[in-house]
Structures are given as structure tokens and as C-alpha cells.
Amino acid sequence: MNKEEIKNILPHRDNMLLLDEVELIDGVAHGKKKITEDEWFLKGHFPDNPVVPGVILCEILAQSVCVCLDGVIDESKLPYFTGLDKVKFRNPVKPGDIFETECEITKDRSPFYFAKGSGYVNGKLCISAEFSFAIANKSEDK
Numbered sequence: 001m002n003k004e005e006i007k008n009i010l011p012h013r014d015n016m017l018l019l020d021e022v023e024l025i026d027g028v029a030h031g032k033k034k035i036t037e038d039e040w041f042l043k044g045h046f047p048d049n050p051v052v053p054g055v056i057l058c059e060i061l062a063q064s065v066c067v068c069l070d071g072v073i074d075e076s077k078l079p080y081f082t083g084l085d086k087v088k089f090r091n092p093v094k095p096g097d098i099f100e101t102e103c104e105i106t107k108d109r110s111p112f113y114f115a116k117g118s119g120y121v122n123g124k125l126c127i128s129a130e131f132s133f134a135i136a137n138k139s140e141d142k
Contacts, residue, residue: 003017003019003021011064019060028101036096037095037096053096058087061129065105073135076137078137082112088129090125091121091126093121098121102118103116113134116130121128
């Protein structure tokens with residue numbers, strides 16, 4: 001899936017859609033994000049030594065696994081993070097890197113879903129995590 005196809009599943013737009021492409025193979029989501037020098041989250045993190053913040057890496061993992069729920073998430077629903085567990089940061093991700101994810105759903109207790117994921121640069125593990133999220137109806141309150 002390219003960015004436009006991903007938008008059919010994820011509600012994220014503009015700066016918060018953090019995947020360039022993703023492919024679902026045997027229930028495992030394989031995502032890619034090219035980290036460019038002008039990413040909004042690198043401004044000030046850190047001057048003269050930009051590093052992708054850990055929370056952004058976690059968000060990329062979460063967006064990647066949501067592709068496994070194509071058909072569950074639609075325009076009336078939103079995925080919400082409910083927890084992160086066993087998060088380990090192993091290597092920094094920097095501008096010029098292509099960050100690749102491998103994520104899968106490990107348990108379905110609809111509307112709650114549990115997942116695990118890993119992120120790599122050039123085959124080198126940068127992050128691993130277990131996480132959960134809920135699929136909820138969009139709020140009608142404005």
C-alpha cells in the first residue's frame with residue numbers, strides 16, 4: 001500500500017501519517033518510513049545530532065499494525081493507543097535512514113487488540129515493543 005491507500009485505513013493526515021508504505025504478508029505488517037532531515041519531530045531533538053524520538057517510533061509501529069485491521073477500521077471508527085509494554089530502544093534512528101517495521105496482532109478481544117512490533121534500520125534492531133489499542137466509534141461531540 002502506498003500513502004494514499006494507507007489513508008483509506010488510518011485517520012492520520014498531514015504530519016501525523018508516519019508511514020510511506022506498508023505491506024501485509026501472512027498477517028504481518030511490513031511498513032517503511034524514510035526519515036528526512038526536515039521532519040517536524042527532529043527540530044530540536046537534538047540540535048546538531050538529530051534522532052527520531054522514541055514516541056514517534058512507537059507511533060510508527062502502531063500505525064503499521066493497524067493495516068492488519070483493514071475492514072475493522074473505517075471512516076466511523078478510530079484506533080486509540082491503550083498501552084505500551086516491554087518497549088526497548090536499541091539503536092537510534094536518524095535522518096537518511098529507512099525505518100522498517102514488522103508488526104502483528106497477537107490477541108483480539110474486540111474492541112481491544114494486542115500487538116507486538118519491531119523496527120529496524122538496515123536489518124539492525126532499533127526498537128521492540130508490545131502494545132494495545134482500542135477501536136472506538138468517532139465521537140459525535142464537537
